Amino acid sequence: MNYLVLIPDGAADYPIDALGGKTPLEAADKPTLDRLAADSLVGTVSNVPDGMVPESDTANLAILSYDPKIYSKGRSPLEAVSMGLEMKPGDIAFRCNVVTLSEEQACYDDRIMLDHSADEITTEEAAGLIRAVAEVLGTEERAFYPGVSYRHCMIWHCPPAYREFNRPHDFLGERVGDKLPPEPYASLLRRSYEILNRHPVNEARRARGLRPANSIWLWSPGAKPALSSFREKWGLDASVISAVDLIKGIGLCAGMESIDVEGATGNYKTNYKGKADAAIDAFRRGKExxxxxxxxxxxxGHRAETGNKVTSISRISEELLKPILHFLDACREPYAVMVLPDHPTPVCRRTHTREPVPFLIYRSDRRQQGVSRFCEREAEKTGIYLPEGHRLMALLTGKEPS
Ligand SMILES: [Zn+2]
Incomplete structure (x- = not known):
């Protein structure tokens, strides 16, 4: 038995006036997904437990059968793992952004957070800056690792206990002195400005009319989640295909193979066909x-681009799902497919929300009376509701986890 799990991240939404009162899932032309829904078990599911923030790591942990209430440790350790960094017991990973602070003020604390991404600095430029920071602020216990664009990592072995860091994108335009963590963290941030502000990389950026990345900002600390092996839990050899470090990190922490697809960007122009090819190749190599x-x-959803959201759903159905189903059908072995968004990202809200999302589970050897269209309303109408997303995998496989 082969299993395909397909996650159109944030696809669920509210009815939108510009779509004639339809949701993007209702408006999208997606015959393949709708045909599957006609023969599937369809319902709604909550992937985010009460009291938890509807983040992608939380929801995807649930879908992969790891109860977020137990295993969700924040994004940084997952990103660190996907960067190939080793985390020992006692290590805490921090997201380390390079950010742009205003320069007019005399003291660090009076500066203003202008840009949490430093004008989406290039990976090459940022690597030079992170190396400069590491030379001065790195210690035996504390290391800085360059990542992609403005997103980097600090790993600190047994750091001072403090977890309530402010996220830099949450206080754009505000004075950093009101948002600083306590010592010794505040000093790291203040000293990073001295290292970075006049760094040649930043002088060159200013000359090109770009914002300097003149400070680091630390946030989202966490230990590596101790996920049990997915293979041991379900007896299935599994791969994850994603452009997003968070999701790759979850897969790697669960002992899954993570496949990188060229041209998989995370935006709506991503390489849908490349992902389909990679999935088919994984099945051919014996992944279950x-x-x-x-x-x-x-x-x-975050960018409030309704048309692109509709198009992306359509392309997921026709350029990604369709060729994989074609392959699985040709294998002449029974297979199962599960499709669901991890959480809604409504265009009108531009952020994640916590409503239940529609799901479908299709089994080629046991077709069901499903619904005419894979969407929020049809899924709700079936009356099937799963309050805990981490039970989905049992429903998909028909097995109990060991
Ligand atoms: Zn998500």
Whole structure:
């Protein structure tokens, strides 16, 4: 039995006036997904437990059968793992952004957070800056690692206990002195400005009319989640395909193979066909479960791009799902497919929300009376509701986890 799990991230939404009162899932032309829904078990599911923030790591942990209430440790350790960094017991990973602070003020604390991404600095430029920071602020216990664009990592072995860091994108335009963590963290941030502000990389950026990345900002600390092996839990050899570090990190922490697809960008122009090819190749290599995550609809939700969100859903159905189903059908072995968004990212809200999302589970050897269209309303009408997303995998496989 082969299993395909397909996650159109953030695809669920509310009815939108510009779509004639339809949701993007209702408006999208997606015959393949709708045909599957006609023969599937369809319902709604809550992937985010009460009291938890509807983040992608939380929801995807649940879908992969790891109870977020136990295993969700924040995004940084997952990103660190996907960067190939080793985390020992006692290590805490921090997201380390390079950010732009205003320069007019005399003291660090009076500066203003202008840009949490330093004008989406290039990976090459940022690597030079992170190396400069590491030379001065790195110690035996504390290391800085360059990542992609403005997103980097600090790993600190047994750091001072403090977890309530402010997220830099949450206080744009505000004075950093009101948002600083306590010592010794505040000093790291203040000293990073002295290292970075006149760094040649930043002088060159100013000359090109770009914002300097003149400070680091630390946030979202966490230990590596101790996920049990997915293979041991379900007896299935599994791969994850995603453009997003968070999702790759979850897969790697669960002992799954993470497949990088060229041109998989996380936005709506991502390489849908490349992901389909990678999934088919994984099945050919004997993988029994392939988890394909597509960030595009979520990104369109955050950017309030209704048309692109509809298009991305359509392309997921016709350029990604369709060829994989074609392959699985040709294998002449029974297979199962599960499709669901991890959480809604409504265009009108531009952020994640916590409503239940529609899901479908299709089994080629046991077809069911499903619904005419894979969407929020049809899924709700079935009256099937799963309050805990981490039970989905049992429903998909018909097994109990060991
Ligand atoms: Zn998500």
């Amino acid at each position: 479960l392939v988890y394909v995550h597509v960030e595009a609809p979520d990104e369109c």
